[in-house]
Structures are given as C-alpha cells and as structure tokens.
Amino acid sequence: MxxxxxxxxxAVLLTCSVAFAQTDAMTPADSTAADTLSPPAPPxxxxxxxxxxxxxxxxTVTWKLSTDDGGGAKSVSHYEIFRSASPTGxxxxxxxxxxxQTIFVNGGDKEKQSEDYFPDDSxxxxxxxxxxxxxxxxxxxxxxxxxxxxxxxxxxxRTPVLVAVLLFMILTIYxxxxxxxxxxxxxxxxxxxxxxxxxxxxATEMGRPxxxxxxxxxxxxxxxIAAFTVLGRVAKRVAEYQTDIIVPTYDPIVMTVAQEVxxxxxLDAGRPDTYKEDSVFFVTQSQFAYVAAVNGIMLRExxxxxxxxxxxxAESLLLAETGAVAGSIQISGTDEIAQIxxxxxxxxxxxxxxxxxxxxxxxxxxxxxxxxxxxxDWGKALVIILAIAGIVAANFGWTWFTHLFKVAN
Amino acid sequence: MAMKRQIPFALVFIFGIFMLFQYFVxxxxxxxxxxFLLDWIYIIGILALALGIWSLFRVSVxxxxxxxxxxxxxxxxxxxxxxxxxxxxxxxTGDSWGLYPxxxxxxxxxxxxxxxxxxKPASRNLYGLFGGAFLLxxxxxxxxxxxxxxxFMEAKGLQNSMFRIFFDDVMMPILSTMFALLAFxxxxxxxxxxxxxxxxxxxxxIAALIxxxxxxxxLPYAAYVAKVSNWxxxxxxxxxxxxxxxxxxxxxxxxxLxxxxxxxxxYMGKG
Amino acid sequence: MxxxxxxxxxxxRWIFLFLIIVCVVTYAIPFKVPILxxxxxRSIYNFIDxxxxxxxxxxxxxxxxxxxxxxxxxxxxxxxxxxRKKLRVIFTALSQNGPGMxxxxxxDISDSLKQDRTFNGVHFKGREIKNGIDYTFLGYKPxxxxxILGMGQNFRLPFPTDYYGTxxxxxxxxxxxxxxxxxxxxxxxxxxxxxxxxxxxxxxxFNFPLALGLTGVMTAQYYPYLGSGQVFGxxxxxxxxxxxxxxxxxxxxxxxxxxIQLYAHMVIILFIIMGNVGYFAERRxxxxxEKGR
Numbered sequence: 001m002x003x004x005x006x007x008x009x010x011a012v013l014l015t016c017s018v019a020f021a022q023t024d025a026m027t028p029a030d031s032t033a034a035d036t037l038s039p040p041a042p043p044x045x046x047x048x049x050x051x052x053x054x055x056x057x058x059x060t061v062t063w064k065l066s067t068d069d070g071g072g073a074k075s076v077s078h079y080e081i082f083r084s085a086s087p088t089g090x091x092x093x094x095x096x097x098x099x100x101q102t103i104f105v106n107g108g109d110k111e112k113q114s115e116d117y118f119p120d121d122s123x124x125x126x127x128x129x130x131x132x133x134x135x136x137x138x139x140x141x142x143x144x145x146x147x148x149x150x151x152x153x154x155x156x157x158r159t160p161v162l163v164a165v166l167l168f169m170i171l172t173i174y175x176x177x178x179x180x181x182x183x184x185x186x187x188x189x190x191x192x193x194x195x196x197x198x199x200x201x202x203a204t205e206m207g208r209p210x211x212x213x214x215x216x217x218x219x220x221x222x223x224x225i226a227a228f229t230v231l232g233r234v235a236k237r238v239a240e241y242q243t244d245i246i247v248p249t250y251d252p253i254v255m256t257v258a259q260e261v262x263x264x265x266x267l268d269a270g271r272p273d274t275y276k277e278d279s280v281f282f283v284t285q286s287q288f289a290y291v292a293a294v295n296g297i298m299l300r301e302x303x304x305x306x307x308x309x310x311x312x313x314a315e316s317l318l319l320a321e322t323g324a325v326a327g328s329i330q331i332s333g334t335d336e337i338a339q340i341x342x343x344x345x346x347x348x349x350x351x352x353x354x355x356x357x358x359x360x361x362x363x364x365x366x367x368x369x370x371x372x373x374x375x376x377d378w379g380k381a382l383v384i385i386l387a388i389a390g391i392v393a394a395n396f397g398w399t400w401f402t403h404l405f406k407v408a409n
Numbered sequence: 410m411a412m413k414r415q416i417p418f419a420l421v422f423i424f425g426i427f428m429l430f431q432y433f434v435x436x437x438x439x440x441x442x443x444x445f446l447l448d449w450i451y452i453i454g455i456l457a458l459a460l461g462i463w464s465l466f467r468v469s470v471x472x473x474x475x476x477x478x479x480x481x482x483x484x485x486x487x488x489x490x491x492x493x494x495x496x497x498x499x500x501x502t503g504d505s506w507g508l509y510p511x512x513x514x515x516x517x518x519x520x521x522x523x524x525x526x527x528x529k530p531a532s533r534n535l536y537g538l539f540g541g542a543f544l545l546x547x548x549x550x551x552x553x554x555x556x557x558x559x560x561f562m563e564a565k566g567l568q569n570s571m572f573r574i575f576f577d578d579v580m581m582p583i584l585s586t587m588f589a590l591l592a593f594x595x596x597x598x599x600x601x602x603x604x605x606x607x608x609x610x611x612x613x614x615i616a617a618l619i620x621x622x623x624x625x626x627x628l629p630y631a632a633y634v635a636k637v638s639n640w641x642x643x644x645x646x647x648x649x650x651x652x653x654x655x656x657x658x659x660x661x662x663x664x665x666l667x668x669x670x671x672x673x674x675x676y677m678g679k680g
Numbered sequence: 681m682x683x684x685x686x687x688x689x690x691x692x693r694w695i696f697l698f699l700i701i702v703c704v705v706t707y708a709i710p711f712k713v714p715i716l717x718x719x720x721x722r723s724i725y726n727f728i729d730x731x732x733x734x735x736x737x738x739x740x741x742x743x744x745x746x747x748x749x750x751x752x753x754x755x756x757x758x759x760x761x762x763x764r765k766k767l768r769v770i771f772t773a774l775s776q777n778g779p780g781m782x783x784x785x786x787x788d789i790s791d792s793l794k795q796d797r798t799f800n801g802v803h804f805k806g807r808e809i810k811n812g813i814d815y816t817f818l819g820y821k822p823x824x825x826x827x828i829l830g831m832g833q834n835f836r837l838p839f840p841t842d843y844y845g846t847x848x849x850x851x852x853x854x855x856x857x858x859x860x861x862x863x864x865x866x867x868x869x870x871x872x873x874x875x876x877x878x879x880x881x882x883x884x885x886f887n888f889p890l891a892l893g894l895t896g897v898m899t900a901q902y903y904p905y906l907g908s909g910q911v912f913g914x915x916x917x918x919x920x921x922x923x924x925x926x927x928x929x930x931x932x933x934x935x936x937x938x939x940i941q942l943y944a945h946m947v948i949i950l951f952i953i954m955g956n957v958g959y960f961a962e963r964r965x966x967x968x969x970e971k972g973r
Contacts, residue, residue, distance in 0.1 A: 055437045109834070109858065110437060116858065120437075151436040158433055165429070165662070172666055216873075219676070222664045229675025252461030253454065257676055281468040282461035286777060288587035288746050300478050313872045314591065314746070314897060321594045324601075335657045337650055338872070338901045345602040353653045354660035360675055368672050372663050379659045444837070447826045454822060563845055567780075576780055581745040584777065588746035592944065596699050597692040600951045604959045614952070621945045624919060624938075626714045635716055642900055643907075651904050 040068035040076050040130050042139040048126040048147035051105055053408070056151035057118040058107030059126075063141060065102060066130040080138070081106065082127045087143050091127055104128075123148050157408030167382075172375040179371030187373060192331050192349035193362045196230070196307070199329050200237045203304035209244035210234065211303040213294060213319065215310020215334065216287060219253045222357065223335045227309035228261050229360035230333075234307065235265035239274065246297060247280040250290050255282045291315035295322045308332040308347070309356060312339045320346030333359060418671045425669030465490070473528040484524065491520055496572040499557055500565035507556030512547055519543035616641055684965075687958030690951075699947050706943045713939050720906055721923040724891045724913035727865060728758070733766035735864045736857060740878065741782040742774045742824070742870035747895050751869050752785060753921035753934035754893040758867060759789045761928045764797075764804045768853055769815045770835075770863065774824040774874050779843060786817060799929040811844075812851045819843030825877040832886040834858050860888045865912075869893035875902065883910050893920065 043063040051058035061081055069076045081104050082091035097104045106126075108118025125145030131138040179185060203210045212231055217224040231247070238245045247262065249255040259280045266275040283293045295318065298306065306323040308316070308330070316332075316339040323330050324346055332343040333351030343350045351359060354376070361369035393401035424446070431439050469483035495516060501509070522540025526533050551559070560566050605611040622628055623638040667673035731737070739759060743751045762769055773782040790809035797804055809815065818839040821827045830838035835857065836848045848854045856862065866888055868878045875892055879902075883890040889912055892902055896917025905911040915924055918941055921934035 053435055055435045055440050057437075116856070151438075153434055153436050155433050155435045162433055168659075168662055169666060172663065176672065222661045225664060225668060225673070225676050229673065232675050249461075252457035252459075252464075255461055255464060256457060260677065261675070278464075278468050278471055282464040284465075285461075286584070287744065288584050292587060296479070311873070314588065314895065317591060317594050317598060318587070321598055335660075336872075336901075337653055338898045342598070345598050354656040357657075357660035357664050360673065369667070372667055372672065376656075376659050376663045379663075380656060383655055383659070440833075444830075444833070447830065450823060450826060564843075573780070577784070580777070581748070581781060584745045585748055589749070593696045593699060596695050596944075596948045596951065599948055600690065600692070600695055600955050603952045603955070605956055606959075614956070618949060618952070621949055624716060625942060625945070632716070639718070643903060646900055647903050647907060650901060654904060 039137055039139040040132060041066045042141045043079060043128045043130050044141065046126065046128050046141045046144040048124070048144045050147060050149050051107065053152055053155040053157050054107075055110065056120045056149050057110050058105060059124060059147050059149050061104045061106060061126045061128065061144070063102055063128045066139075068130065076130045076132060078131055079104075080129045080131050082129065084125050084127075085122065087125050087145065091125075096131075118149065120149050120151065160405050160407055168375065168379055171378050172372050175374040175378070176368050176371035179367035179374075182367070185367070185370040185374055187358070187362065187370060190351065190355055190358070190362055192333060192351045192355070193359055195329075195331055195349045196234060196363070197237065199305040199307075199331060200234065200241060200243065202329060204241040204243045206304045208304040209246050209301055210238060211294075211298060211301070211306045211323075211328070212245060212247045213306070213308045213310070214247065214249055214254055214258060215308065215312050216250045216290070216315075217254070217311030218251050219257055221311050223309075223311045224254060226357045226359055227333075228257060230307070230309050230363060231258060232261045232265050233363040235262040236269050239266045239269035239271045242271070242274065244276075245279050246301060246303065248283045248290070248294050248297060249280065250283065250285060250287075252282055252285075255280060287313065287315055288318075291318050294319060298322050298326045298328070302326055303328050306330045308334070308343070309351075309359075310334065312336055312343075314339075317342040317346060323347075414677070417677055422669055422671065425665070429669070462490070470524060470527045473524065484521070487524060488517060488520065492517065493572070493575060496569050496575065497566045498559050498561060500560050500569050501557040503556055505556055508550050508554045509557050512550040512554070515543045515547040515550065519547055684958045684961035687954045688962055689958075690955070695951055698951075699944060702943050702947050703940050706940045707936070710936070711939065713935070713942060715919075715922050715926045715935065715938065717923045717926055718920075720914045720916075721920055722913075722927060724758075724867065724915060725761070725924060725927040727889065727891065727912065728761055728765060728767070731765065731767055731864055734768065736768045736770060736853075736862060737762060738770045738772070738860075738863050738866040740772045740774065740866065740868040740870065740874070741778060741785065742772065742868060742874040742878075743895075744775050744777045744871060745781050747871040748781065749937070750895045750918050750921070751871070751893060753918065753932050753937065754915050754924060755785055755869055756789055756792075756932055757921060757924045757928050757930050757934070758869075758893070758915075759786075760792060760930060761799075761924075763789070763793050763809060763814065764799065767864075768813075770854075770857075771815060771817045772827075772831075773817075773820050773843075774827055775870065776820065776822070779820040783817060783843065786815065790815075797930075812846070813853055816848075816851055816853050817843045824874050825881050828877050828882045829885070832859050832882065860886045863888060865889035865891065867891045867893060871895050872898050879905055879910055891915075 043066045045064040046061065047063070048059055048061050050056075051060045063079070066076050066079075079097045080093055081095050081097065083094045083106060084091040094106050095104060106118075108114075109116040111117060123146035125143050126147070127143050128141045129138045130141075200210060212234060214224060214227050214231065219225070235245060245262065247258055249258055259277070262280050263272075263275055266272050283290050297303075298319075299322065303326070306319075306328045308319060309332070312319070312334050313336065316334070316336075320330060320332065320343060330347035331349045331351075332347040333356035334340060334343065335353045335356060337353070340350065340352055358373055358376075361373050390402065393399075427442070428446075431443050466487065469487050472480045472483040492513070495513065499509070501507075519540050522536045522543060525536040526540060529536065566572060599617070603610075603614045603617060605614050619634065619641060620638045622634055624635060625631060628634055664673060668676070728737070739755070739762070741755060759769060771782060771786060773779040793809050794806045796806045811817070818835070819842060821838050827838040835854065839848060841847050842851060860866070860882070866878065866882065868875055868882075868890065870878075870893075872895070875894060875898070878890060878892075882888070890910065891913040892905075892911055893915040894902060894917070896919070899914060899916030899920070902911065902914055906914055915921060918934055918937045922938045925932050925934050
C-alpha cells in the first residue's frame, strides 16, 4: 500500500515539474522581438561638476536628453551613469535615472570606513548610457571629466537668511546705541507685567508663598530664557518683601540656572542669608507627572499667586484650572500658540507670544533692552511691507520677487 | 570675580557666533565641529540630570524630616525612583530569577535606612547600622548570584519583566488618566469662562460653538456648518496665528542676538 | 430667580458627573456616526497609496502614553495601510516615555497584518512583518532636535544601533539608506513640541515631504505650515484618525472615539448655554431692580 502511494506521489511530482518547465519555455518567445532593436541615440553634452553648496563628497552629472527619449521603437527607458578614476576605464555603474531626467547626483559618505565612501579631491570621469527596455541594447555618451568633489565654504542658497540676519543685527545695534545715548522710548503697557508687582504684594499680605512655574522647555528655548529674566525680578521683590517662592522645575539644566538666578536675586536685594536652597527644585521630566506634582503643591501650599512663564503644552489647562480652584491670582505667558487660549480662559493675565520676550525689557526698563524691542517692531514693519509687496508681485506675476527670498538647501 | 562673569559671556559669544556661521558654511570641517558640539550637549545634559536627581532626593528627605503635609509620599517618590533604576539596569541571564527578589528587598531596606539616617538624625547610629547591614547583604547577593546580572552597557534591563510591568501596567495608565482629566477641566473651564459679557467674549463664544458643532451630523445643514467652521479655522484663525508666529520668530532672533551679544543677562543671574 | 443663579454658579462636580455618565453610555452602546473627510487627511492617504512597493517612509511615533488615546488610532490606521501597500517603515520614538509604547504598537500592528483583509474592495493577503526587512525601530535618544538634525547627515549618527541593539549596518533594510534622501516621506505623530523640530530642523533643512499627526488642541497651530507647503497633510486629533480610518476602510478605535467625542461636545455646549442663560437672566433681574429704585 505504501509503495503504491509512493509511486503515485512521485508521478504527481514529475508531472508538476514538467508543467512548470513548459511554462518557463513560454517566456523566451517574447525576447525575440526585442533583439531587433537598434541602439538609440546617445545622450549628449554630458557635464560633471562638483555639487555646489555641500560638504563635498558629491559630483553632479548633467546631460542633454537622447533624441530617442520618448515614444517610438527606439524608446529610451532609462539612463545609466558610470564612473571611473581614469578616462580609459574600467567604468562602474553608480546609478540610474529615469527617462526624461537630465541630472544625477553621485554622492557618498564622508567616512573613510564606510562602504559608501566618496573621496574628495580625486578626479573622476563619467559616462552616461541611454538604455532601452532590453538592457543590452544601449548607447554610450562621450566621457566627461575630470571632475573632483570638494566642500564649499559658503552655502549660496542660504544668502537670503544671511541678509535678513545682518539687517536685523544692524537694526538692533542701531536702536540699542540710540537708547544708550539716553533717548526715551515708548512701549505700550502690558497688563500682565504690571500685575506682577501687585500680585507679589498680595502674597505678602496673605502670608502665602508665590509659585513660579518655568514651564516644560529646556534652557535653550527662548521662552524659558525670557522666563528666567522675569524670575530674577520676581525673586528680587520676593526677597525684599520676605515672602516665600516655590519654583518646581521640569528640566535639570533649567533647575541649575534657576537656582543661580534666584540666589543672585536674593544677593541683589541684600538678603543672601534668607535664600532657601530648596525653594528651587527638580521634580521630574515626565509631563503629566510634573503637572501632578505642581497641582499637589498648589493644593497643599495654597500659594497666593501663580506665575506660569515659559513653554507649556497640553498640561497648561490642568495647571491653570487647579490654580483657579485653589483661589490664586494667575499670571501666565507663553509662546505656545495652542496653549494661549487655555491660559486666557483660566488665568487673570496672559502675555501672548512675544509679549513674554518683551517682559524683561518692561520689568527692568533698561534702555538697552527697550532699544532691542524697537528693533523687533521695525523688523515686523519690514515684514508687513514685504508681505504687501509680495501680494502685489504675485498679482503681476513677478516671480523674480519671491525667488529673492527662496532658501535652497 | 570678573572671571565668574566674563568666562560664561565669552563662551556664549563664541559658541553662539560659531553656530550662526555654521549654518552658512557647509564645509566638512565646520560640520565636524558641529557634530562634536552636539555630542557635548548630550554629555552636559546627563550631568545636569545627576544634579536634578540630587535636588529631588534632598527635597524629599527634607519633607520627611520636617513632616510637611503628605510627607509619607516622599518615601514613595524616593523608593520609586531607585527601584526603577535598579530594574532598568538588571536582567536575568538564564530562565529563573534566583535570589533577585531578596536582592530587591534588601536594597530597598538599605535605602529606607539611609533615608532615615538623613531624616532622623537622633537615631542615626541605629539606622546607619541596619542600613549598612542591608547594603552589605544586597551587594553580596549581587556578586554571588549568577542567575541575573547588572547590564550597564546594553539595554537588556529595559526588557526586564518587572520594569515592563511597572511601566506598561502602572505608569502608562496613570499618565493616560492625567491626560484624560483635561476633558473634564475643559468642560468646567468652558462653563466658567464662555459668558457673553461683552462683544469680544460673545464673539469668542459663538466661534467656539461653531467649531465644536463642526462635525456634528445631527445638526441641520451639517455640511454648511462644517464649511463655516473650516473657514474660521483656516482664515481668521490662521491669519491671527501667522501674525503671532512672525512676531515670535522675530522675538526669537532678537532674544538670541541679545543673549549672544551679552545684552540679555537674566539667564545668568544678575550677580 | 433662584434657578437661574444656580445655573450660573453650578458646582463643577455636577458637570464632571454628567459628562462621565454620557461618555460611559455612548461608549457602551455601539452605533455608527457618519464622518466627513477633509482634504488635508486625504492628501496623506493619497501619498501613501501612491507610493510603489518597497519605498521607505519614516513614521516618527514621537508621542507619550498621555496622547495614546488620540494618536494610537492614527498610528494603527497609517502603518497598517503602509504595510498593506508593502512599504518599508523606519520608526523612531523621540519622546521619553514613548519607546515602550511604540514597540508595543508596532508588534500589535504586525500581528494584525497576518490576517487577510479587504479594504476598499481590494483584497490583501496576510503576511508576516519582519524586523529588519519590513521595518526598523530606531528607538529613543534624548534631545530630539539634535537627533533630527543628526539623522539628516546619517541615521547612524544618533542611532548607531536600533532599539534592540543591532548595529544599523547589519540590518538588511538599512543598507544603502543613509539619511532622508533615501526616504520617500516622513510622517510625524506627536503631541506637540517635537513637531516643531521636525518642521524647522527636519523639513526646513533637508526638504523632504512631511505630514503631521497631532493631538486635537495642537492642530490649529500647524495649519500655517500646511498653507505654506512645508507640510503636505495634517491629521488632527481623534477626528483626523477617524477620517483616515474612513478613507482606509479600516474602522477602529478612532471611529468609536468619535461617537463619544460627539456627545461629549454636546454636553459641554449644553452647559455653556446653561451658564449663559443663567448669566443673562441674572443681568435682566439686576437691571429691573435698578429701574425699580
């Protein structure tokens, strides 16, 4: 019985393999049509140059399309690019470009150990083949080269940014020097800043501490830097009135900077001995764990004033609502646009966006800082003028205007 | 004294100007310095984390010592901190855990004794003795027990089942819960704040209602309301946000310039 | 006028109670809710749909377990769509508490790929998703801005190994994949801050197609980038995820969630109206009293 089954199985196996072999035999018929293709016209005007505005290790090859690119029996399906270290070869393929493309960037790694390493400052020669559907039917262009890759020292694509930065620098330095010479500068009043002093006074009267939340940013965020400046002023007042300040921090670097700020504020106020080192402490770097901790502090210590300055994310409403429940006066400032509505709804005073950056100028009224505010305002005026000019240019189809501002990579 | 202020300013100026120029210089050597600096930022960050943890430790011990409200939870904070660290660095080498639970318990007891030493200086010697004994036991178990080990160079500890349980089954649900609280807070904040007190408040109220009813299919003319709310989001809202964003962008450039040039000194303490 | 004063000064706990009852009831009773699809979600769907098999996309699962509810449905719908189209995916998890959750999601989605499914009339056979061939999970490194910048030079700079410790050079999928140039597009799913870095440091410097998946609150803020072309699509919150599920014909948690969100919104509106009614009645009463004097 087993023997019979075995023979039947073998028979089935043999029939199947013969059937497959027959299907394989069908395909060669197709390729005979392709053998009659004659080679297409080669691509012309092949140029190889160092890729501009990069760190080197890359050469760009351009060419003019083969005249057989596009429909017809001689249709070119793609181009293949070859490279060699000498004009006589041997040439290795480095990539392909689809039909219709006239540019190919041959780049590589800058690390010598990497298998994709592309050396700088060594000459390479390039050849572009126009290839048809049948890989062996192709025609080669002339050899282009020598070309060698090297890094540029200046990225010309980023010139508009350089111009803008230099312009802004000049504006800032101009207004700052004008301010230093004693010129009076008007800045409009900001409710939130003016409320800070009253809020600290309120806290002193009630005998309750002030809670200052620096937000969830790192010390590199501009909002946090602005918040440090406000913290310095608040801490100085707090030292003078002998109230307590609580500063829970989210980032350890922010904690070290904040400790430094508060300590020097106490020194400035002439009360270095009343500074408590544990008033500025690290909590955790987890967003909602941090807000849980701060909410706990709010409900236990019942601060009279909560100041939220810096970068806040989804937890902003949790903080502000809990503070409202605890009955504190709340002053907030952030540049996170999504959180501003929450702060406006739940806090008594809110500084929106750049009003937070301006806070340092307001609190100290230092002419130098006020001068930089003026420069910012002039910068904004310039942007408005350019935007209007852009609308006009777009309407007249003057694309050269928008191209002036294009930043390439 | 002068050095204390001059050196940081000089450093900020040099590195600030360098990073500014680096953006415009694609050459390899500038790239090399840039990558080198990026590595150093990581290193400084990790060192600062050590300072942060030290601060947390000190504040918690102080809470226990002075018996501030809810001081018991400071024990939980510290235990949680150190036990997760231990879990994260250990993993089993074979199939069984051996004396690992005993190690964890003795380590926790040693830690508890250490906190008591700092928090209750009166009975310092007793706690110190017990703490030393537990720590010795823990170290002995760690050295002698071969069924599990410390892995500092690889991430094996992150696959540790205890670590996973605490993270996936304790921490993640808690974090999600905190986020879910937002829904309720939005409801109560909206109820309190969206009153048509004056023209601006009324406009805010109407806009909020339209956007909330945005994709409500039960409303008559649902598609029309959706169109209006889309217009609200994409035109006036976008215009206002773009204006604020441009202002913020300029503010960032100005503040960065002020920091680099040493005009803005708030971040260093005015001292 | 006592009732009106009560309406104006309701104890917030009544609001919480009513809201929770409505949420539980709508969750427990399943019923369908129609979904309108917006163009900004459709562009992401079309982008993934039009990529040829074998192309690589980068899906940045940059959110925390906090934002799980809104962003997980998006991740599931998107990645399942990409894998059904036989695309290869590089995953990152640049949020601190995210990697564990991201890994879980990846394994979960690869399990669901094992079954045969039909989406939009097209039948897809189940297949096994293999680490290293169909996807690479790079994992987490701190200071996400630096990581995004580093990946623009070479993925191996911030991530010499993947999440499991395998060197990138020995992963079959990552051979020849240096940086964003070899990636067809990046879809960033995050709860906020990391998105800014992807836009300014990633797309701004390296110019790759970028789409965003965000929590509901953050979405409005990123529409400017859609307008300026820096971002080609945005999926906003649970609604965005539900729209993607609708397009991909892959109903999941988002569509369930939309049901609850709809009724929760109606509850909030009810309370706002109540508060306003109470407020206006109070004002009228005060005016009448003043006139009476």
